[in-house]
Amino acid sequence: MSADRAALEAALDRGEEEGGNVEFKERLSREVHLADGRLESLAAQLRHRILSGDGTAMYVIGVTDDGGIAGISADAFSESMDVLSVLAEEAGAHIEDVETWGVGTETERGRVGVATLNEGSMLNVDDDHIVVGTAGHVDHGKSTLVGSLVTGTADDGQGQTRGFLDVQPHEVERGLSADLSYAVYGFTDTDTVHMDNPHRKSDRARVVEESDRLVSFVDTVGHEPWLRTTIRGLVGQRLDYGLLVVAADDGPTKTTREHLGILLAMELPTVVAITKVDMVDTDRVAEVERAVERLLRDVGRTPFLIERHGVAAAVDELSDSVVPILRTSAVTMTGLDELDSMFESLPKTTNHDRDDFRMYIDRTYSVTGVGAVASGTVGSGSVEAGDELQIGPMPDGSFRDVEVRSIEMHYHRVDRAEAGRIVGIALKGVDEEDIERGMALLPAENDPTAVRSFEAEIMVLNHPTRIRDGYEPVVHLQTASEAVIFHPDEGQLLPGDTGTATVEFKFRQYLVEEGQRFVFREGQSKGVGTVTDVTTHIDLSD
Template sequence: MSADRAPLRRALERGEEEGGPIEFKTRLTRDTHLADGRMESLAAQLRHRVLSGDGEATYVVGVDDDGAIAGISPDAFSESMDVLSLLADEADAHIEDVETWGIDGGDGEGLVGVATLREGAMLDREDDEHVVVGTAGHVDHGKSTLVGTLVTGERDDGEGGTRSFLDVQPHEVERGLSADLSYAVYGFDDDGPVRMDNPHRKSDRARVVQEAERLVSFVDTVGHEPWLRTTIRGLVGQKLDYGLLAVAADDGPTKTTREHLGILLATELPTMVAITKTDAVSDERVEDVEDEVEAMLREVGETPLPVERHGIDAAIEEIGTVVPILRTSAVAGDGLDDLDTLFEALPKRESDADAPFRMYVDRSYNVTGVGAVASGTINAGSVEAGDELLLGPMADGSFRDVEVRSIEMHYHRVDQASAGRIVGIALKGVEESEIERGMALLPRDADPEPVREFEAEVVVLNHPTKIGDGYEPVVHLETVSEAAIFSPEGGRLLPGDNGNTTVRFKFRPYLVEEGQRFVFREGRSKGVGTVRSIDT
């Protein structure tokens, strides 16, 4: 047995014993193990196992009672985890982590897995206690480092060490640049911040989600110019409550800073500015950069509120009508207490929690033993394990029937999630290769219409000449990033113009609704728009 199977080996060697925290199960089924009487008995057994292990139990699934490895199919394993989750909930416990291994056998692919269960019910938090913040800013302006320091409480080493808590690709860590969206979380309880000890450990993120009475999730975007489309996806495609724009004290506002600010404001997102790296420059330089930031905000019609002069309470009360400016240092710790105070107090923006469920897919991946997972931020409504949904539109405009196998939030398995939550939803009825970014998940009875063309009101923020018929930018709407063809009313739009245009997706339809905001970009040309009417 290889080294990576150490948890399985330890559980098998210790064995299943009366009064112990380890339980062997070949498989669990809804029909058999959730039947009347049986469910109560198995939940009591699980509760006993958890108490015997001082709040932690281990369930080994895919092995016989004597510990012999049997292996079960991926579908059977997924069903077993669903049943185990329900039993744990009944026993006031939850699944914290699952590890699986493939087993070679004559009957084809098989799985065996080790599930770690912890005492305490699954996450049950009101939506108004979960705030989602999108970060933006020029490359190397310290936004990822600042977030890494916030969620861990660790001071940075001056080399961006805490940034590694967010970067997810090996080449990002090597180069010190983020090339995709990253996610982080911390929270608050009656005693103050609840932070992660080791953000690389799934169980530590799950602990924060479980323990905190109020959560703050960060969608950390990309500062490097070649990946501006990824930044737009992070700010437009997520259901954010607030924006956090980083400006380095040793550099000041740049062209990219202004572009990111424009996107934040175009999506009508209440925004704050963090002047980072204040430890690296003189006090006079910090004041000069703050003056530059104030001027930048006034240029676009926003009212700056320097926290240094007006205090954090004023920022909390007035954000949305003003843009708070905070001086921060991830190395010296300047401004971090103010950010904690701000994030603990900021109200959740109004959500569509009572509307029908809707989520645009941002990522998809395959998990052994679970199958296809669609990840994104829930735009409206709520979703539960077992819900029957529609996924699409596919390239031909059709929608696929799917079923929710399970839901995870920050590696914490939950039974239900509502608007504003960043989740991974395991889906039955579709292969991972068939799921594409920009698709949407909807209730089975939604009767959606695929949209190839719509009418929009747009504002041209920047363009070297004019926009005419046949102009082809990339449109970023929710998580959709697709080439489109513009046909402006009157035949052209000039820089600074506010006008109407027909927008037609070049390759395939998407789910588009009136009132949605979008960003378009092509080379140096950039603009924002609002969907006014739909042509299906």
């Protein structure tokens, strides 16, 4: 067998022994193995294997009783994992990891896998948790600062800690982030819980498990061509705070102002970190600090210098109108202790004014043996493994019934996810290619209606002339980015105006709800809006 089948080879070599922790199963089916009496005996067998392995068991699926490679279909393997999850729950255990391999010929392919099960139920994450979105100009050190924060490691001056967040080869090569990145660290009552190596899934899972308070970062993109991605990160996630970075060797730029405008438009309490203070003298740092203060005052905000007033006062004063400023360096670690203290103390700000579950989908992928996975931030309510949900809208406006197979948070399997958690949800009943960014997950008993148009209150922040009927910007609403057509109620909107308009999606329907805020852009034109009514529909038959 090849090296990548080491886990399978090891399990087969050990074999099924009376006092061992390895169990062979060709397949598991609901009809046979969850029948009355059978479930209890199989759960008892699983408990025995776990006790024999000092808390860990290995189930090899797709092999015969004597360890021969049989291989089963993808659907049969998926059903086997569902049944094994039920058995694990009955036995007071959980599936920690699954590895799979293809077997057979080109014409008759099968699947075999090794599931690792651990004693104890899946982690129930009930800790305090805030989500912070970063923003700022390219090369101003967003990812480097976050990398040093979550690892507790000083940067080498060449962006080494940034590499913990850049995951695509071209990002690493160019030193420029091209998509949203996620990172996490946490706190206990007595210590900071850092990641040793953020590239290891197990390390992120360890942080989630050990921390009493978690801080998740949504690290956005500073390069102008990817502004759409930045807006998606700041608008589509349930953020508690914004962290705007301004490099001391450059100062505020056009992108800085643009990103600040988005943060403030979303009414997000924001902290400004002046980065790279090790690269310039103190006079230059003070000059940039004054420039940031002027920028904040220009948009009606009150700057608050942490160096002068302290962290405790900054935590108390931070609000929609007061913006703390501090000096930082990822190389010398200047200011990072203060950021730690702030993030450990800041309260959660997002209001979850509804009890039922909502999650707008930001990313999708497929995991062998698991199926389609939808990831995003839980907007409201909670979700558990086994919940019946619906996903949509599909292109025709319909919603499809799905079931939650499992939930992961920063690569740690959890049994429940509350509002504000960034999670991946494995779904049964839908293929990955049928899921699109901008769709939503919600309870099966809900009766959602997809809309092609909605009423909104619009504020025009910038436009070269005036917005007339038929204006076509791109709207960023939740995780959707879609071309729309504006129909101002008064026929037009001028720069600086606030007015009402009907907003019509050009290509498809979405789930839109009253009170949702959005950003719109088209060239140098931009503005913000709030959904006021979703019952008004445009006649699209003309």
